Amino acid sequence: MTVQTERPPSGPAVALKTDGGGPARPGKRAGALAPYLLLLPAVAATVLLLGWPLVKDGLLSFQNLNMGQLIQHVTEWNGFDNYQETLTSPDFWRVTGRSLVFTLVNALLTMGLGTLVGLLLARLGRRMRVLLLVGLVLAWAMPVVASTTVYQWLFAERFGVVNWVLDRLGRHSMADYSWTGSQLSTFFVVTVLIVWQSVPFVAINLYTATTTIPKELYEAASLDGAGPWKSFLSVTLPYLRPFLYATTFLEVIWVFKAFVQVFNINGGGPDRLTEILPVYAYIEGVGNQHFGMGAAIAVLTILILLALTAYYLRIVLKQEEDEL
Template sequence: MTTAPKDVSAPPDRRRPRTSVTPYLLAAPMFLAVIVALGYPLVRQLLMSFQEFGLRQQFGQPPAWVALDNYKTVLSDPAMLKVLVRSIVFCLVCMSLTMVAGVGLAALMTAISRWARLMLQVCLLLVWAMPVMVTMTVWQWLFDSRYGIVNWLLSHLGMSGMEGHAWTADPMGLFTVAALIVIWMSVPLVAFMSYAGLSQVPAEVMEAASLDGASAWRRFRSVTLPLVLPVIMIVGLLQIVWDLRVFTQIYVLQQSGGSTEDTNLLGTAVYRLGIGQGNYGVASALATVVLLLTLLLTWKYIATLLKQQKEAADR
């Protein structure tokens, strides 16, 4: 019995494999929890931003719909515009310095010995795991006007006027201390995630670049950095989100003195409008503006990540 020869000219079967629903079923509980935990507060915030919602509404009086009046109040107030600009500048400065320091430490961890790398990782882990209020207390001691080691050190280095200098008395000094604290607390996570990406770079690629005569800096810039760029972009996206809504560092330092009006960022401004003044409608409108501003600052990152995921899926 003879079998018919296969038609080699026939096109190969290009049918796509059937997609399994199992991954979606496994992820469904997580998505449901996110929708319940974040969906209702977000919808509630959006509704309150169109209402006159103050202390009287807290005691049962129905809120009145005011359309876009709360947004007009936020966007037409010169003080709020200053807070917006101030928050964006603070966010971008902290994010940039954090990324540079974190990626630099990650690159250092790939070049040092095993025991030195272990000690550095332990130190970074302790910094990252320290509670926020403990960190704030330590840094306030460091910058204390009477007993702080920073003033003592600067004055002994020949900088006049630093003995007894009150850092939180002026806005620039307060933002300097706040930025140092934010960067200090954020660098460990950036360093760990960047190191995880750097450790996955194939050794063969680096060896080939070295044989081609590329210097260490050239290898890092032209080979390593493009390979770990997706990880760095994700960390940068998280840093923008976190640094734009900084609250604890600014609020605690404001209690040490200085003008609250000149040092408010978006996080503290929302808190003082809502909890402090009881104007929850305007506070909700400002919080919605913060959400839109976050999306505006991160859309480029998100678009690039989606593009990379699409290219990986098409391979």
């Protein structure tokens, strides 16, 4: 509200500010812009490191580009030919179905084991909890290439630890067993590796979530005669549900793009039977030197991942609405 004073003889009326309805002060305006200014470097780095390569990949997917054209800097646009060839190829759909099944199996195993370990951490004493947390953090912090190399040694055909242990336990047929000789055994090794890498993240997330649950709720449930299982369903699970949703979402993304593990274990073999979409895009693009085709497969992979994400978020939002 402003109060109009009498007009002085020498000039216009003077408005006296009596509340916060007037124009914002420069200091307040700068304070409102401060959070956005702090976020600006991170946003700029994200756009530069992720947005620009994504744009370049999209442009490349509309080109017919091989090694000769790349060296000569020749640009040959071919429209949607790369996409048409990819979408009409039965190999692409086989790899897509394989990738979905691979992601589902790994995500379910990771979330199940990670949840159990997280609940175990909440039950352990201080010393054992710290010891287990240190082990989980070390496993989680190990670089992906390093851990993949360790698993290659463990499952090596002639000098691998796994084959040696199985031989000592009486399974002599496993002494020189090739774990990368078939589709199922190769996927078994890759799945064990991915679950081993992913469980620490899920377990630590879930353990952190359990520390936010008020102890009074467990006491009230115990007074009502609830056993451990009923206490878990009525107290623990409702509090953990948002964390489970978020962690599952992150795990699906991480497993779906597990290029390093699959490619380093056996290069997508044997006979390209363990290729998932990121490996398939690399082999078709870089391996076969058809870079436009590889870029088109990469774009389609991103679209599939976005569709899975949208479907998952729709389920989460619908369940939250039902709870309200």
